[in-house]
Amino acid sequence: MAFGKAPKDPFGTAVGSLVERATFGSLQTEEWGQFMHICDLINATEEGPKDAVKALKKKLSKNCNHKEIRLTLSLLEMCMENCGPRFQSLVVKKDFCKDKLVKLLNPRFNLPIDMQEKILTFIMVWARGFQGMVDVSEVKEVYIELLKKGVEFPSSDTSSGGSKISALPCAKLSPSCASPAKRSFLPLPTGPTLLLTPEQIGKLYSELDMAKMNVRVMSSILKENVPGSENPDDMNLLQKLYKTCRMMQERIMELLVTVENEDVIVELIQVNEDLNNVLLGHERFSRNRVRFLENQRIQREREEMAYLHTLKIKPGLIHQFTQSWIQQLLQKLISPFGDSFKPSASEPNKSAGWTDCAIKWSITSSGLDSCLRKQLKIGFEVD
Numbered sequence: 001m002a003f004g005k006a007p008k009d010p011f012g013t014a015v016g017s018l019v020e021r022a023t024f025g026s027l028q029t030e031e032w033g034q035f036m037h038i039c040d041l042i043n044a045t046e047e048g049p050k051d052a053v054k055a056l057k058k059k060l061s062k063n064c065n066h067k068e069i070r071l072t073l074s075l076l077e078m079c080m081e082n083c084g085p086r087f088q089s090l091v092v093k094k095d096f097c098k099d100k101l102v103k104l105l106n107p108r109f110n111l112p113i114d115m116q117e118k119i120l121t122f123i124m125v126w127a128r129g130f131q132g133m134v135d136v137s138e139v140k141e142v143y144i145e146l147l148k149k150g151v152e153f154p155s156s157d158t159s160s161g162g163s164k165i166s167a168l169p170c171a172k173l174s175p176s177c178a179s180p181a182k183r184s185f186l187p188l189p190t191g192p193t194l195l196l197t198p199e200q201i202g203k204l205y206s207e208l209d210m211a212k213m214n215v216r217v218m219s220s221i222l223k224e225n226v227p228g229s230e231n232p233d234d235m236n237l238l239q240k241l242y243k244t245c246r247m248m249q250e251r252i253m254e255l256l257v258t259v260e261n262e263d264v265i266v267e268l269i270q271v272n273e274d275l276n277n278v279l280l281g282h283e284r285f286s287r288n289r290v291r292f293l294e295n296q297r298i299q300r301e302r303e304e305m306a307y308l309h310t311l312k313i314k315p316g317l318i319h320q321f322t323q324s325w326i327q328q329l330l331q332k333l334i335s336p337f338g339d340s341f342k343p344s345a346s347e348p349n350k351s352a353g354w355t356d357c358a359i360k361w362s363i364t365s366s367g368l369d370s371c372l373r374k375q376l377k378i379g380f381e382v383d
Contacts, residue, residue, distance in 0.1 A: 015041050015048050016055035023059055023071040030074045038075065039082040049087040052079065053096060060100045064109060073118055080126075085134050092126050092139040102142060117154045120146075124153045129280060137273060144269065147257045194258045201264060204255075208271050211248045214241050215271075218278045222285050227292040242282050249275045 011020040015038065022034045042048035059072045080088060091097065101119050104111055111119075127143035129136050146153075196204065218241045221234045252272045259265060 010051070010054040010058040013047070013051040013055070015045070015051040019052060019055035019059065019075065022075055023068050025065045025067040025071075027067075027071060030071060032078075035075050035078045036082070039079055042079060042083045042087055049083065049090055052083075052087065053090045057096060057100050060104065066111065066115070069104065069109075069111070070115060073115065073122075077118075077122070080122075085130070088130055088134045092134065092136050094138045094142060097123060097126065097139045098142045102146070120151065120153050129276060136276075140273070140276075141269075144256055195260045196264060201261065204264065205267070208267060211245070211252075211271050211275065214245055214248070215274045215278045217241060218245065218282065222278075222281050225285075227285070227289040228296065230289070238282070242279070245275050245279060249279070 010016045018034070018038050018041065022031060022038060038052065042052050045051075056072060056076060059068065063069055063072075076091070080091060101122065103109075104119060105116055123139060123143050123146065127136055127140040218238065221238050221241075225231060225234050225238075249272060252268050252275070256265065256268050256272070259268070
């Protein structure tokens, strides 16, 4: 008789066994060194992210041991901060963030307020996105569902899109999510809900169409411009669109909390997703642009240093002059006149900033170093 293969024990893997040991309820506090070792193993192995998430799921499933849950949440937080998109993309799926984390908010688990707020903060911050290419659409849906159920999330001082979680004020849930003993600390949200009229819906859809157009224009600009060869007019327009889309996204998030019309909610979620994607694209473009400019600056400095070395000027003296001043000086001394250049004391070059330094000196290959010494008035030591 054939039997099906027994499911693999999540704690039976190398990462899983470490997760189990690091979250034992008998531990007095978090072992941060062990946590960091787990992060390193997750990043170093192909199956590390999957094995870790399976172990974390098992640890959180139907667990009423508050000490173990607290340790597991601390480990999860560290992993989200230190592990890459391969791990993060698994955690932000519904089968983890909703089926495991949000279920712990059920009154029967009777979690302390600080643990409830930590879970809510995870959901809220993850829904805003990550630096890498992580699809947060599922955790964003969980976030919106909680908002509509009356869950009031903690205020956050973390940067938009960041993954780091900080200690936040008390989480406030609706009575349906809170334990009866703590209901007085968890009031209902104060904002009223809205059932839009057909006229209001029409006006809102017009504004959403404008948001969609802005998204299309932003996407087009980002595709057509390459860092280092941008169109200035496009860049000015891009910054204006970025600010406008940010404001639109904030307004959409406010509407998602209050609007009751189902069709409108679906449209708001879709437009919000489009806005989020183009805003992330803008952030990536800005980072690449900064990186290009920095690389360009470094390359220019290297070329200038290499050229100055050909003149046998000691490197320790180069820093005494600005790059632009040195460029002007070298151009006056060498190009385009070469050996025939003879500066005249009666016609000083004011733009170069060395009026009093003009002398009658015939530039030849043998007299170049001597000329530099006289022109710079600094007594260069030459090799």
